[in-house]
Amino acid sequence: MTGSMFSGISFWATDMPSGGSQPAGGQGFAMSSAEMRATLEKAKTQREVLAEQLRKARYLMQARPPAEEPVSQAAVNGPNGINEAAAYYEGHLHYQFNYLTELIQKLQQALGITEAADQQAADSTKTIKGSLE
Secondary structure, eight states: OOSOTTTTEEEEETTSTTOSSOOTTOEEEEEOHHHHHHHHHHHHHHHHHHHHHHHHHHHHTTOOOSSSSHHHHHHHHSTTOHHHHHHHHHHHHHHHHHHHHHHHHHHHHHHTOOHHHHHHHHHHHHHHHHHHO
């Protein structure tokens, strides 16, 4: 992931002592802590789904042509072929996973949940990388 997707964007819980007002000079999202926790749980669930899709996406890029002839070869290995489309799909899943990871971190920070969350994200990333190698 290059750069932060949420650079300059703040999240704050309007009903928490530290989050009653918008931070100075920043844009962002304000919601109650209950709404923020619900959004956090949805993001975590979606990230788990994406992690499973990422593990399976690797297989899509390993298609082999059904025959040793030009049409089959092109359909699998050629431009816009199965393997190229699968690589694009995997890249898109990575983008979504990174987006959700950053969103989860922002929400957890706004709710005051940090250390355990950082370790969980690191463990999740290691698990995905290990399953793709």
